[in-house]
Amino acid sequence: MPKVISYTPPWLSRPSPGASLFSSTAPKDGSPRSSKDVEYTGPxxxxxxxxxxxxxxxxxxxxxxxxxxxxxxxxxxxxxxxxxxxxxxxxxxxxxxxxxxxxxxxxxxxxxxxxxxxxxxxxxxxxxxxxxxxxxxxxxxxxxxxxxxxxxLGPTTHVIPESPVVSALWHPLGVYSNVGGCLVTITEDAAVRVWELDRNNHWSFDRPTVAIDLRKLVDGSSSDQDFAPSGFGKNKGFSADFVDMEVASARFGGIGSEKEDAWAAMTLWIAMKPGDLYALCPLLPSKWRAPSAAVPSLSAAVIPKMSALEEDPLDYEDQLTACRQQYEWLAEIDNQEPLQIVPGSATEPESEILTRPANLSAIPKLQGPFRVDTSDEVDDLDLCDILVVAAKADTDALMMGEDDELAIDSGDDKSSATLICLSSRDGRVYICLALEGVEGQWLPKSRKNALQVPGSEPSDLLLVEALDIVRKEHQSVDTWPMFTPDAHSRYSFFVTTSHSVVFISLSSWIQRLEGELQSEDTAGSDFRLQILCEGNASVLEPIIRVDEDANPSSNQPFHLPASLVYHDYDLGYFLLTSHASHSYAAVLEKPDFFPSFSLESDAQATNSPTIPPHRPPYQVPSILYSDSPLEFFVDKHVPHRYRSSLKEPVLLSPATLDLVAAAHRILSAHTNALERAASDLFRRCERLQGELRDQLGQVSDVADRIKGVSSEIGEDGQRKEGSRSGASLDRRMEAAKDRQTQLVQRYETIRNKVLKSGGRPLSEKESSWFSEVEALSESFAKERKEGDVQQISQRLEAVKEIATDMLTEAKSAAARVSLATDPGSPASPSSAQPRVPQRLQRAKIADAMKMVERESAVIESITTRLARLNTIV
Structure with a gap:
């Protein structure tokens, strides 16, 4: 959890010149908000x-x-x-x-x-x-x-009468240079377009290379159909999908790293406003950048899966068809030579520039809908933004059968499941897991006289947690929460709302979850997973909070833009956002220097004096340094034919009344904003005085306590004789020491109990002995229930007789062996028979004695248990 070291730095605050970076130079004429700014609700x-x-x-x-x-x-x-x-x-x-x-x-x-x-x-x-x-x-x-x-981009595509653009994403696997790149645009009417830009080819800015209408693709049954969006001005008709498939936001499932799942960077996730999610995989430009481990990892996953499905093709026909399509797609990639090899760097590994396979369609199958079951009565979630964190690469499957280890370090901050975070208009964040993931799928080619039905079925995402991040007084229809990834952890991110920036971290929970998913010992795993899912998965911390009263003169709807996160040697760990000529920033503590909390530090914090809240510094409202709106009153509000009359004596007429009323409206709005800014400053000064008064009182109390203690201490550091507070201080010190000793003893007792209860797994010998004791106890318990105490005593006597007979036989056998080894005894063998070496004889005798001793110990142990059970009965 990052700790806020300080808020907006002085080099971004007035009177520093850096504050003018966000300051508006437009004249403040007091005019009301434009309808365009008020009605807009979007990112x-x-x-x-x-x-x-x-x-x-x-x-x-x-x-x-x-x-x-x-x-x-x-x-x-x-x-x-x-x-x-x-x-x-x-x-x-x-x-x-x-x-x-x-x-x-x-x-x-x-x-x-x-x-x-x-x-x-x-x-x-x-x-x-x-x-x-x-x-x-x-x-x-x-x-x-x-x-x-x-x-x-697309002069005849993205035009004013058409649907607005909700997301524009640079493709993570695109080929980028100073000449070109790859951009993906998604409009509100569910149209996805892939633009492969080239400055040497102006047509690349006019027409997309891939254009998909998701409302057509969701009902598609063949790859030969036309899924292109309708042209400008054409009648699109009406469909129920117009409401259910209204796009809120889109995000790629990965960043193109070799440490993540190879399908992730090719997957485009689209979040619809009602709450459904769809996925396009693989969505690639004609030339794409393949990380070094992407193609081998896909082959290592697809080939064994296809071999397993071919053993039973009737039960898994659909899965086998999709797997064969993936195999054909990968086979064409393996057979082509790279167009270019991009050398690696300190941050990026080596990669290859490949062409998109042509044996399958460039338009993949639309997978989904993926739904989130919130158990609420309201079906529509009214989603705003989406954040996807890719699953880690399966290095075990990639290196199966290889002696050398792969140089990819997945790290602890990785999960084998895809994390999906969603934000809604009511200020909630839904954290979900896609355990199965998304793989490449395509629609089949059309066949004659064949009825084809789309095979896409809805599936549910695992809802981990739902968080409320917006205060009730700030919940409005204009709220549009937006995600910003963290610079340190893949499973930490910032959420920017209309009035605040909140930090959410899942790193600790993901590590514990992945430890349970990858654990070889599954004993008690269900219970531990249930505890993990029922508990709090995330850690939430508000970073920046802004009051709307801080900018009373703003003509814009109050909503902070998506924040930026910097992590640099010069800037440190820095968070930045702005609104209405003001910058709002926070300098955060780096995760490498996060303090480790203990019981002792918590106890000290509990007994420490109350610390005042750490709030952002005061930002001077822009109304206090803006120009007077009456300076532009004549140019904007007085008709040209009436301007000459302003230099003449005032006449009582309707035109003069309208002019005075218009000036009064503008001046009253300006003075009202000035009054609100001044009253806000007055309230802050009063609050500051109260806090300073409380702080002075606390400092005075601490000074009196220190003075009382120091008055009883002499110059030599020893307590003066006859001091009245000496006995009480000694008693308090002894009580503290006793309390510390008791806490240490309790800790050691609990620690020993935990170690004894399950500190290490049982060995095979201990497990077999435990099973034998359980079987014996069940047998005795059954006989005790039947009331046959006589049978237990008879069995005990029989065991004792058997033990005595075995000891007698062992002793006689040992005596015979000793006589046989004596060369002068009558039982010694003749010289004609083969002679056994004495060393071998002694070894055999030692083994026999050890076996006898072991059997004797077992018999004595059983005898003791039987006697104890008989006594209990």
């Missing part, structure tokens, strides 16, 4: 990062800045004592660059490409691809706006 990802750089949208303009540069400039300015003129010159330069792009709709999302060469700009209905300049070019001294090269 807001207006913050993006490239290394230590940040891109943000302010006044529908894209701004760029380097956070490291902002921090360094502020530190240098704080260390150096420059003159007032130098400060004015340095502060006048804007700490950001503006990227000029021809986007006229409201920008909703910014998505940088994996290599940082492109920036996808998603508006309400249109998508633009901007070619990003290098950071050195953006860091130049020139502060003028930069007009970047921009391409509109």
């Amino acid at each position: 807001s990802r207006t913050l993006a990062r490239r290394g230590n750089e940040v891109f943000t949208v302010v006044d529908n303009q894209i701004r760029w800045s380097s956070l490291t540069r902002l921090k360094d400039d502020w530190q240098q300015r704080a260390r150096s004592k420059t003159s007032a003129s130098q400060k004015t010159d340095s502060d006048s330069a804007a700490p950001y660059r503006t990227l000029s792009v021809p986007v006229y709709e409201q920008i909703r999302q910014l998505i940088p490409s994996p290599n940082g060469a492109f920036l996808a700009i998603v508006a309400d209905h249109t998508v633009f691809i901007a070619v990003l300049p290098d950071s050195s070019h953006l860091s130049a001294a020139d502060q003028a706006a930069i007009r970047v090269k921009t391409y509109q």
Whole structure:
């Protein structure tokens, strides 16, 4: 769990120049919110990062800045004592660059490409691809706006009358360079398009290479059907799927790493607003990047599975057909030569550039729906966003029969099941597990005179936990929770809501769950898994909370954009978000330095004085430093024909009344915002005074206690004679020592009991002895129930007689053997017979004696038990 070290740093707060990065330059005229901003409910990802750089949208303009540069400039300015003129010159330069792009709709999302060469700009209905300049070019001294090269993606596809774009994802297995890349767009009407961009081919920005209408594909029965979305302006008719398949968000199942399941990065998960989930696997561009272990791991999983299914093909006909399709698809990949081999680096392993197989359709089968059973009366979950964490690679199956170990380290932070997290409009997060996973599937080819029915059946996801992350006073229809992956753990993430940023971690629970799933000793596994699933799986911690009253002058609907997470040597572990000319950030403690809590530290924390709440620093509302709205009143609200009358004496007329009423409305809204900002500052000052008063009282109490203790101590460090508090202090010290001794004894007692109850597994000898004792006890218990005490005593006497006879026979046998070994005895063999060596004879005798002693010990033990049982009876 990350600990908040501090909130918004000073180099992003006023009066630092870095605060102007998020400040709006548009005049505050007091006009009401536009209908476009009020009605929009969807993802807001207006913050993006490239290394230590940040891109943000302010006044529908894209701004760029380097956070490291902002921090360094502020530190240098704080260390150096420059003159007032130098400060004015340095502060006048804007700490950001503006990227000029021809986007006229409201920008909703910014998505940088994996290599940082492109920036996808998603508006309400249109998508633009901007070619990003290098950071050195953006860091130049020139502060003028930069007009970047921009391409509109699908001018006849993503247009204003069409369905809005809900998600734009860079394909994790795409081939990226300074010339091209691969982008996948998903619209609200369930249309998926794969764009293979190439700056040398402008047609690649106009037409997608793969276009799929999921509402057609869900009912598809043959790969020969036309699943392309309907063209612009065509009548699409009506279907029940229009409501059930309204897309909320989409996410790829992996990041293209060799440590995860090979199918994951090829799988596109689509979350529908009512609550159903669908999967497309494999969804690939014509040229794709294959990690070094992807194809071998797929072959190692598909070939044994097909061999097992072919033994009983009638019962597993559907599975065998899908497995044969996978085999044909992999066979074509194995037979082709790589187009290019990408060398590995410190962060990325070596990979190959391959072409998509042509023997099967480029459009896979739509798998699903996958559903979440929440046991609620309401069927529609009204989903917002989805986060998928891929299962780990099966290295055991890949290296089966190999002597060398694979150099892939799965680590402890991995799970053999796919984790799916969903967020809903009511402020809930659903954490689910897909235990079976998703594999590649295709629709069969059409056959004549054959009735084909789609074989997709709904399946349920395992709901692990449902969390409420939004306060009741902040629950509204405008809430759209969004996920941001953590920089340290795959199973930790941040959730940004309208007024807060929350951290959720599943790392500890996943490790315990995977330990039970992979354990070879299954004794008690069902019970432990039930306890794991019934308990709390996640750890939730609020990181940032923002009050809407902090920005009373904002004309935008209050909703924080999706937060960014930085982990760098210069910035540390840094969380950033913003809204309405303000930045909200938190400096977090790195997981490597998380404190380890113990009973002693908890006890000390319990007895420590009350610590005041750690809240973000005060942000000055923008209304206090904004321009007066009356400065632009004449230009925006007074008709041109009436402007000349403003210089004349005031006449009592309806036009003058309307003019005064309009000015009053604007001025009253401005003064109301000023009053709210001032009252908020007044309340904060009063609260600060109260907290300071409480702190001073606590400090005074501690000082009195210290003074009382120190007054009884002399200069030599010993307590003065006759001190009144000496006896009480000694008693308290002795009581504390006794309490510590009792706690240690209790701990050792519990520890010994746990070790005795099941500290180690039983050996085979102990297990057999335990079974023999149980069988004997059951026999005796049966006879005691029947009341046959006489039979027990007879059996005991019979056992004693048998033991005596066996001892007598053993002694006589030993005597005969000793006589036989004496050469002078009459029983000694003649010289004509073969002579047994004495060493062998002694060894045989020793073995016989040991056997006799062992049998005697067993008999004595049984005799003792029988006597004790007889006494009990």
